[in-house]
Amino acid sequence: AQTVTQSQPEMSVQEAETVTLSCTYDTSESDYYLFWYKQPPSRQMILVIRQEAYKQQNATENRFSVNFQKAAKSFSLKISDSQLGDAAMYFCAVRNNAGNMLTFGGGTRLMVKP
Amino acid sequence: DAGVTQSPTHLIKTRGQQVTLRCSPKSGHDTVSWYQQALGQGPQFIFQYYEEEERQRGNFPDRFSGHQFPNYSSELNVNALLLGDSALYLCASSYLAERSTDTQYFGPGTRLTVL
Numbered sequence: 001a002q003t004v005t006q007s008q009p010e011m012s013v014q015e016a017e018t019v020t021l022s023c024t025y026d027t028s029e030s031d032y033y034l035f036w037y038k039q040p041p042s043r044q045m046i047l048v049i050r051q052e053a054y055k056q057q058n059a060t061e062n063r064f065s066v067n068f069q070k071a072a073k074s075f076s077l078k079i080s081d082s083q084l085g086d087a088a089m090y091f092c093a094v095r096n097n098a099g100n101m102l103t104f105g106g107g108t109r110l111m112v113k114p
Numbered sequence: 115d116a117g118v119t120q121s122p123t124h125l126i127k128t129r130g131q132q133v134t135l136r137c138s139p140k141s142g143h144d145t146v147s148w149y150q151q152a153l154g155q156g157p158q159f160i161f162q163y164y165e166e167e168e169r170q171r172g173n174f175p176d177r178f179s180g181h182q183f184p185n186y187s188s189e190l191n192v193n194a195l196l197l198g199d200s201a202l203y204l205c206a207s208s209y210l211a212e213r214s215t216d217t218q219y220f221g222p223g224t225r226l227t228v229l
Contacts, residue, residue, distance in 0.1 A: 004156075035217075037220075042222065043222055043223045043225075044220060044222045044223070045204060045206075045220035046220075047217055050217060091157070100145060100147060100162055100170065100208060100218070101162065101172065102147075102149075102206075102218060103159070104156030104157050106155060106156050107154075107155070
């Protein structure tokens with residue numbers, strides 16, 4: 001079984017500043033994948049970034065980057081130069097290589113102040 | 115390139131009724147997964163369909179059933195609706211052959227309200 005924990009129900013950041021969202025997970029698999037999804041009020045889940053557990057290099061996508069600590073089972077998301085459009089619910093998820101089931105955390109609501 | 119589509123957008127039913135939700139996958143995708151997202155929570159995996167068969171199932175009762183058609187579209191059926199079935203139902207599609215690198219793309223969801 002896999003579990004994902006997001007300990008920050010809400011976070012707030014000033015526009016143009018940097019914010020980090022935390023995520024810890026537990027899995028017995030040695031090969032797995034980690035994801036951050038964004039869910040704006042429109043409800044559609046949008047992929048932000050993904051990380052393969054076998055890769056030591058942290059993934060980056062424009063203003064979004066991760067800090068992947070495999071031994072600590074930690075997968076945090078850093079958003080640089082925050083924009084008003086970044087305001088949304090952010091979900092961390094894990095998937096093992098054998099299946100295709102995503103296990104999600106409870107989410108973090110990010111608010112961006114102008 | 116059309117993304118994942120779901121219908122209807124909203125649905126209101128009463129306890130004991132049955133409901134059918136529909137999903138069309140992203141072009142080129144062959145696998146459909148369904149998730150239930152209760153208000154204020156993360157999505158929970160219901161099941162996944164590939165080659166018209168249920169490939170994997172989460173911890174949901176048999177009242178939840180599904181189907182995948184030859185064109186890869188899918189239906190989620192829920193029988194004997196309970197108040198607790200009120201949720202956002204999300205469909206996600208992916209390409210199984212690229213399982214090691216695939217990404218699940220989500221539709222906009224169907225909001226089900228059970229009265």
